[in-house]
Structure formats: structure tokens, C-alpha cells
Amino acid sequence: MVRVVGFLSILASATLAVIVVGGGSAGSIIASRLSVNSHVSVLVIEGGPSHENEVDLTIPYIYPRTFHSRFDWNFTTVPQPNLNNRTPIYPRGHVLGGSSSINGMTLNRAPASDWDKIATHTGDRSFRWENMLKYIKKNEGFNRPPNTLEYANSYDPSVHGFNADKI
Numbered sequence: 001m002v003r004v005v006g007f008l009s010i011l012a013s014a015t016l017a018v019i020v021v022g023g024g025s026a027g028s029i030i031a032s033r034l035s036v037n038s039h040v041s042v043l044v045i046e047g048g049p050s051h052e053n054e055v056d057l058t059i060p061y062i063y064p065r066t067f068h069s070r071f072d073w074n075f076t077t078v079p080q081p082n083l084n085n086r087t088p089i090y091p092r093g094h095v096l097g098g099s100s101s102i103n104g105m106t107l108n109r110a111p112a113s114d115w116d117k118i119a120t121h122t123g124d125r126s127f128r129w130e131n132m133l134k135y136i137k138k139n140e141g142f143n144r145p146p147n148t149l150e151y152a153n154s155y156d157p158s159v160h161g162f163n164a165d166k167i
């Protein structure tokens with residue numbers, strides 16, 4: 001579990017202190033993984049506010065409401081010649097959880113054949129589907145559909161994780 005600490009004095013007593021700058025998708029996972037070791041103290045420094053109790057950050061596909069808000073860095077692109085030099089918005093999360101806190105909440109994961117190709121191209125077998133699946137499951141809090149005929153055989157439980165949101 002990630003504990004975001006606010007006082008550097010807590011770090012002083014730790015065996016090993018790691019500072020993660022940016023509490024977004026990658027930073028939060030790194031902090032979470034490191035903090036599994038009780039001898040490691042992790043400080044996450046996030047530029048934006050907390051995501052807690054923010055309803056707009058919890059509803060799938062309502063994310064345009066977060067654009068131009070305090071949860072968005074409010075970037076724009078450089079002028080686009082093919083768009084009559086307009087400067088479209090370029091949303092990036094400015095909040096704990098990062099862009100994952102302002103995203104559409106679509107879960108995409110590559111098929112087994114893609115993971116196996118990555119393993120082949122990199123020469124690193126740890127990217128093979130059979131090795132990645134346990135991490136994919138660990139990251140997932142799948143909500144089972146109702147046990148009715150309508151949803152019968154609609155998902156394969158062997159490739160889903162069910163407990164990520166309970167960690």
C-alpha cells in the first residue's frame with residue numbers, strides 16, 4: 001500500500017529512502033512496488049492536489065469535465081499549420097493518480113501474441129504473456145457481471161484479476 005508522507009523527518013529513520021517525483025500512473029506503481037519492502041520508505045512528491053472525494057475523477061468517460069480544471073496541467077500544443085494554426089488542448093493529469101485520474105478509464109491490454117512478440121524483439125522472456133499475466137491480474141479489480149443468462153460465459157475468469165482495488 002502506498003502511503004504518501006508529508007514530512008521528511010519520517011524518511012530520516014528509514015533504512016532506505018526513495019523519492020518518487022510525480023504520483024501519476026507510473027510513479028504510483030513504482031512507489032507501491034517499492035513500499036512492499038518494509039525497510040524502504042517512499043516519498044511521493046505530486047505537483048497537483050489529491051484525487052480523494054473528487055466525484056468527477058471516478059465516473060468513466062466524464063473526463064472532459066476535468067479539462068481546464070485544477071486537475072489538468074492545461075497544456076496546449078504548438079500551433080498546428082494543418083489546423084489553421086490552432087493550438088488544441090493537450091490534457092495531462094495534475095493530480096494524484098496523474099493522467100489516470102482524468103482519463104476515460106478504458107482498460108486495454110495487448111493480446112498474448114503481442115506480449116510474446118515484445119519478448120522476442122527485446123530478447124527478454126519476462127515479457128512473455130505467461131510471465132506478464134500475473135502482473136496484469138494484480139493490477140485489475142474486475143467486477144463480475146450478474147450471474148444471469150444474459151451474461152453467461154461473457155468473460156474468462158482465468159485471465160482476470162479481482163482484488164487490485166482491495167490491496
Ligand SMILES: Cc1cc2nc3c(=O)[nH]c(=O)nc-3n(C[C@H](O)[C@H](O)[C@H](O)COP(=O)(O)OP(=O)(O)OC[C@H]3O[C@@H](n4cnc5c(N)ncnc54)[C@H](O)[C@@H]3O)c2cc1C
Nearest residue numbers: 022024025026046047091094095098099100103104105106
Ligand atoms: C484525457 C486522457 C484520456 C485517457 N484515456 C485513457 C483510457 O481511457 N485508458 C487508458 O488506458 N489510458 C488513457 N489515457 C492514457 C493514460 O492515462 C496515460 O498513458 C498514463 O496516465 C500516463 O502515465 P504516466 O505515469 O506516464 O504519466 P501521468 O499519469 O500523467 O503522471 C505524471 C504525474 O507527474 C506529475 N508531475 C509532473 N511534473 C511534476 C513535477 N515537476 N513535480 C511533481 N509532480 C509532477 C503530474 O501531476 C502527474 O500526476 C488517457 C490520457 C488522457 C490525458
